[in-house]
Amino acid sequence: MSESIRNTRSTDRPARYSIFSLMRHALFGHRGWGHAWRNPEPQPAYDVIIIGGGGHGLSTAYYLAKMHGITRVAVIEKSYIGSGNAGRNTTIIRSNYLQPGNLPFYELSLKLWEGLEQDLNYNAMVSQRGILNLCHSDAQRDFFARRGNAMRMHGVDAELLDAAAVRRMLPFLDFDGARFPIYGGLLQPRAGTARHDAVVWGYARAASNLGVDIIQNCEVTGFITEAGRITGVQTTRGEIRAAKVGMAVAGNTSLVAAMADLRLPIESHLLQAFVSEAIKPFLPNVVTFGASHLYISQSDKGSLVFGGDIDGYNSYAQRGNLPRVEHVAEDGMALIPCLGRIRVLRSWAGLMDMSMDGSPIIDHTPRAGLYLNAGWCIGGFKATPASGYCFAHLIARDEPHEVARAYRLNRFATGHLINERGEGAQPNLH
Amino acid sequence: MRINCPFCGERDLAEFVYLGDADFVRPDDPLAPDALQRFYEAVYLRENPAGLHDELWYHSFGCRSWVRVTRNTRTHEILAVDLAKQVNP
Numbered sequence: 001m002s003e004s005i006r007n008t009r010s011t012d013r014p015a016r017y018s019i020f021s022l023m024r025h026a027l028f029g030h031r032g033w034g035h036a037w038r039n040p041e042p043q044p045a046y047d048v049i050i051i052g053g054g055g056h057g058l059s060t061a062y063y064l065a066k067m068h069g070i071t072r073v074a075v076i077e078k079s080y081i082g083s084g085n086a087g088r089n090t091t092i093i094r095s096n097y098l099q100p101g102n103l104p105f106y107e108l109s110l111k112l113w114e115g116l117e118q119d120l121n122y123n124a125m126v127s128q129r130g131i132l133n134l135c136h137s138d139a140q141r142d143f144f145a146r147r148g149n150a151m152r153m154h155g156v157d158a159e160l161l162d163a164a165a166v167r168r169m170l171p172f173l174d175f176d177g178a179r180f181p182i183y184g185g186l187l188q189p190r191a192g193t194a195r196h197d198a199v200v201w202g203y204a205r206a207a208s209n210l211g212v213d214i215i216q217n218c219e220v221t222g223f224i225t226e227a228g229r230i231t232g233v234q235t236t237r238g239e240i241r242a243a244k245v246g247m248a249v250a251g252n253t254s255l256v257a258a259m260a261d262l263r264l265p266i267e268s269h270l271l272q273a274f275v276s277e278a279i280k281p282f283l284p285n286v287v288t289f290g291a292s293h294l295y296i297s298q299s300d301k302g303s304l305v306f307g308g309d310i311d312g313y314n315s316y317a318q319r320g321n322l323p324r325v326e327h328v329a330e331d332g333m334a335l336i337p338c339l340g341r342i343r344v345l346r347s348w349a350g351l352m353d354m355s356m357d358g359s360p361i362i363d364h365t366p367r368a369g370l371y372l373n374a375g376w377c378i379g380g381f382k383a384t385p386a387s388g389y390c391f392a393h394l395i396a397r398d399e400p401h402e403v404a405r406a407y408r409l410n411r412f413a414t415g416h417l418i419n420e421r422g423e424g425a426q427p428n429l430h
Numbered sequence: 431m432r433i434n435c436p437f438c439g440e441r442d443l444a445e446f447v448y449l450g451d452a453d454f455v456r457p458d459d460p461l462a463p464d465a466l467q468r469f470y471e472a473v474y475l476r477e478n479p480a481g482l483h484d485e486l487w488y489h490s491f492g493c494r495s496w497v498r499v500t501r502n503t504r505t506h507e508i509l510a511v512d513l514a515k516q517v518n519p
Contacts, residue, residue: 254476254477254478254479255480263471263475263476263477264475264476264478265474265475265476266476266478267450267476267478268478268480268503312448313448313485313501314450314451314478314483314485314503315503315506316480316503316504317503317504317505317506321431321443321506322443323442323443323444326444356473356474412470412473412474413466413467413470413474425473425474426449426450427450428448428450
């Protein structure tokens with residue numbers, strides 16, 4: 001594979017990013033930067049194969065190397081890394097959950113976000129600008145108070161604001177509408193956004209630096225089974241063996257699991273997301289609309305980044321239909337009337353692995369040698385660091401990490417569901 | 431996306447509510463020795479195919495019939511629509 005931008009001075013290990021390396025490269029017109037991660041040919045065997053080169057797969061590989069010293073790892077990605085949901089989300093990071101099975105996990109993730117850029121030596125534009133969930137009735141405010149208390153009991157920051165406080169923060173919200181009066185909101189100050197592509201690249205670079213092979217344009221077509229164990233994968237670039245294979249492929253989970261004769265409690269759905277034209281700094285934090293399901297923030301480039309619920313029907317199309325577009329636009333107008341003057345630039349959709357209780361699965365599978373990381377529904381991006389951290393722990397030690405102990409595959413059979421939304425076995429409601 | 435309701439004709443997606451896999455089969459014997467396992471599988475496990483998918487939709491803002499739709503989940507192309515009671519026993 002030819003590398004057209006090869007500099008003879010660059011080595012396999014990219015330079016540490018710093019103000020000094022920036023100045024040094026500036027002197028030579030910035031032509032000396034090497035590739036951020038290696039692009040090796042796949043070896044015949046590794047200690048661990050991770051299927052899926054998204055945020056979760058790459059962070060798993062990184063933590064396998066960093067925390068457990070397991071470096072003979074291959075991340076196998078069917079397209080280019082981050083081409084799936086890691087490149088399609090609305091960039092929100094938060095840990096404002098309700099359920100005790102969820103709170104410690106997402107809080108671990110937020111703590112990892114807070115140290116991530118120093119850890120990876122990569123600018124992921126982690127911006128802890130706060131997230132404000134608006135409430136529109138007494139009952140909803142009571143529920144938000146309960147959630148805020150649950151957060152605080154787990155040591156997570158939460159503040160309940162009244163309408164006046166929300167008005168001071170965000171005066172352009174619609175406080176005059178009688179349909180969706182703003183009673184107040186639940187604020188998590190440490191929540192915010194991170195630049196999704198940079199997260200993929202940062203983990204890829206750091207993992208590659210530690211010896212992880214990132215194999216792109218390599219699609220898994222089957223599993224190699226020997227004596228009842230999974231001992232590798234068949235791919236479009238040949239067979240690759242490993243004693244342990246972990247899958248982190250989000251909306252493609254059922255397809256890959258079917259190759260191991262597994263049916264899972266997952267439906268694949270599409271989630272649309274939207275980006276507006278760039279405008280001057282307007283929205284200082286992340287806001288969510290409590291009367292419906294809209295979340296909106298403003299990127300550093302100035303675009304408003306927003307989305308709502310899934311379309312609601314099984315789909316692998318990664319594009320959505322107009323009813324949801326209309327619904328998101330209606331929610332936006334109800335929340336922030338001045339949005340009506342802003343133009344939407346583009347929209348797209350992700351491929352979401354909706355689970356039967358709305359919560360993820362990080363567990364062994366009934367197939368020896370195969371590990372599962374799936375069921376992230378529409379909340380996978382914020383979980384990227386902890387998902388990788390806990391999945392690596394499970395693969396390395398064959399024991400769940402403490403904060404991921406509840407994410408069992410058999411919980412649907414035993415009744416230990418973790419249901420934030422309180423909906424039943426209906427994936428499109430989670 | 432439009433669904434051709436047998437009573438109402440071609441209608442917009444927004445008129446319908448999606449249930450899911452039409453091939454859900456309720457286990458018939460709650461006292462069978464493996465009843466618990468079969469109920470778990472019926473309630474929670476799904477094929478979730480990429481490609482042709484038989485699914486149930488409810489025409490909520492129309493005639494309120496249940497329709498069984500064959501749709502390609504990769505392209506959203508709809509290949510067949512029947513009233514559910516005519517297809518399921």
